[in-house]
Amino acid sequence: MMPQNECCYRLNHLDRSWDIDVYMANGGYEIWKKVLAGELDPQEIIEEVKTSGIRGRGGAGFPTGLKWSFMNRLAPGDKYILCNSDEGEPGTFKDRDIMRYNPHQLVEGMMIAGYVIGATAGYNYIRGEFWEPYKRFDNAINQAREAGLLGKNILGSGFDFDLYTHLGAGAYICGEETALVESIEGKKGQPRFKPPFPASYGLYGKPTTINNTETLASIPMILAKGGKWFADLGVENAGGTKCYAVSGHVEKPGNFEVRMGTPFKDLLDAAGGIWKGRELKCVIPGGASTAILPAEKAMAMNMDYDSIAKAGSFLGAGSVIIMDDQTDIVKVIENLSHFYWDESCGQCTPCREGTGWLYRVVKRIREGKGRPEDIESLKNVSGKIMGNVICGLGDAATIAMTSALEHYEHEFRHYIEHGCSIYDRQ
């Protein structure tokens, strides 16, 4: 049995794991109390986080310790720590279970991060549809406040810090950190041009750090057990555990927190294997924004940044979408293209127009009305979006498309030539 649930999901099996009593009975808020007592200084914490090797769990994989070091905690004025719980990348549902079952560990992680960067307040941006996770997180904040762990002059330390929630309202783009900032400011969630980066000009124009839910929820454990402990759980260049959300054609879809570097096939086994006794056709390993990998490549890879990159894709948010050997790739791409077209914020012309082109052309192919030149059009439009937009959404829209054409162009051609899927042949 591979080890599971060693960090973010460590309490999920307990009764009422979201209550402060359960959290505190399991070492909760011990690190926060140490921090407040002056036993752990910000520089020490940053070094420990760097040692842990943790990289941003939201998808970009940026080293967390390095990100925190960009903030000047002694600079005067307000500063903010933001948590990105706008979980909306198709295939991603890992942060939901952190907020539902272990919200206090996220609260403590946000407190510690807030202290390190010298923040006066923190906001957790939770997607608006996540009502249950929001209530659990909000309850955790209230319990922490009642316990005197949040607010003014916390436990007599002279440190003031408070946490709040901001609820989204149905816009995938707000998972992009500067769009998230705009959204908290009460505007359309359209990404900002960078630089300036949030560390110098973030929420309300103040220095701001934005981390993913899983990243922040890992911090208390990293500090409790040591950066080296965390690093050693994983592999080189990928420290620690990772919450993988496994969905699609498996017998037991769900979240699995396993060690970085776990073989893909072991993760697939944990999810009960391919459903209905079928075979694996392909995998999207990191969420809709990452390249599709055929079975033979996936079965040979391990679940860490470098191994997945070597296989030709990206770890992303760890959202593993499994497809069986009867999956129509053209239909998959039509669905993904629709998503990006629907969710494009409309700011950059190549993305706003290009995602619509991609969707309409794939839809036409899937409806049996494709033209021979359509495959070239898809490649051409993808090439014109990639790299010509402010944020990653437009690029992401082309990645699944490009990888699908790389591995399964014959399926598109079959639709164009015969007006139906390869699986429709008698």
Place this chain on the structure above:
Amino acid sequence: MSSTAKNTKIITGDVKSRIDRWISNYPADQRQSAVMPALRIVQEVSGGYLTTELMDEIADYLEMPPIAVYEVATFYGNYEHQPVGEFKFCVCNSISCMLRGKDDIIAYLEKRLGVKVGEVTPDGKFSIKKVECLGACGGAPMMQLGKDYHENLTEEYLDKLITELE
């Protein structure tokens, strides 16, 4: 202002205090930050959709230009601008739900309720909406109804649910 017009104000009493609680989460000079919760709360108590008058009242209350409220209200997918059913079935339309049969679920709902996606039943009770990934792919196919998620949907499950709501 006539007393009738005054009575039609929505940001009053409980609605006002709910919005005020959100306003207090942000710095005092950043009332605009509460526009998203304000739109959600106002929509919730106004039959599930927003009108220009309601958005104007929010603009007034948060000291924002009305256009800034319209921009937000039309950007985010959860705000409605047309009547919806008392029970709005928001069915996930994204990849993991597609792989596990969301097309059949939508087709069944359309047949069972006698309306297409985007339509409302004549009694105003039900409507169906396709939404993008709701972040619960482990329970695919799934949907949102009010504040709750319903996962691992089957025709039998929907039958039971609809019968309870009818």
